[in-house]
Amino acid sequence: MRLFRIYKKLYKFFGPQRWWPRMLRGEEGIFEICVGAILTQNTNWNNVVLVLRNMHEAELTCPERVAQVRAAKLQACVRASGYYRQKAKKLKIFSKYICDNYSGKTSCLLKGGLVGKREELLGLWGLGPETADSILLYAGVKPIFVIDAYTKRLCQNLGVELVDYDDYRLYFESNLPKSVKLYKEYHALIVAWGKLLTKDKDKALLLIK
Template sequence: MINLLGAYNNLSQYFGPQHWWPVTPKGKLCPEYSGGPRNDKQKLEVCFGAILTQNTSWKNVEKAIIELNKNSLIDVNKINKIENKKLARIIKSSGYHNQKAKKLKNFCSFLLNSYDGKLSLLFRNGIEKLRNELLSVNGIGPETADSIILYAAKKPVFVIDAYTKRIMGRIGYREQTYESLQELFMQKLQNSEKLFNECHALLVELGKNICKKSPLCEECPLSNHCGYFKMLTSKESDLAKWR
């Protein structure tokens, strides 16, 4: 059984603070890693980013957010009113742009119809109700809902993404579901929004740079926790089943 707090400490020492989620500072166009959203507009940008980042890299989302900023479209009413095709063109860099344009519009229409367009009202809900509300929006699944809850609403829920699944699978938690992995983190770590924020960000950093498709295990700060690494360094290694 992995010591998750120990693994978190190793990652934190190795990579340093992550300052998630990237948001656009006032007067600028490009999101920056500066400690997360501080106002409603930046919280809405996090919600849009969580939808846009489905099945694509952050680099592509960043370009889409720059375009949204150029068109002053980090705005619930404006997204609700804009034509689907026009919005899709603006967010083209994020991939699946037609679907994502619909998803952004679905989210804004939900917010307007149920919460007077105000994130602050939506975020007054407890985690369970908030999660159910978000999951009721067509185009928002568990990872997107949890990203919004953690990074926009700043409530403690653990986000599981493809990097986390891959890393945990190699460490020894294979064939786990989204829910079972989430439960593992939430049971083993202190229930803290700041800790969940940083831990998820660090896992993404590890997945992007070290625990890649072809992992760079020699450089990895988690090698002493990892079943794959043990197999790699043992004589009877059977790597195929860990990939």
């Protein structure tokens, strides 16, 4: 298993990543993961942290509050993570979905089937496959492998060229043990590797040889 061998190398080099990073626990912690997953779309995590702090101060830590807060106020909170009008709208839509269908309990993600929930999330405006899968894996604790831009770059360097998002996902899922813990850690390690790739390309490539 080549993918597992690479995983072990990355783990040995970078150590445990402890994803998903968050300040809150319990119900609010689950919601915070979903919010972060939306905010980090094509955006540096540092900017996301600024927004999470704003939202915490504004007590926007549950779906009910986000669904009800004035759009202009939410936009102001979200500004630092970029695309702030779109992202405020995405947070509203996701929050309303949780409120209307699951009584505002983001922990609904922990229950039910993976496939059904994935379809629901993908049906929401603003949630594409990576965001939906991040939510399912890290908030819903469901065994689904998250594919991001770095994962595709890793594949490129392994000589694996696929087209569709799901083809990449199934490639990882079918070549690794089905484990939430492994999927969480591996995705986080790939991001760490991706960052190294931009800083020191030779070192990053050597690491996966």
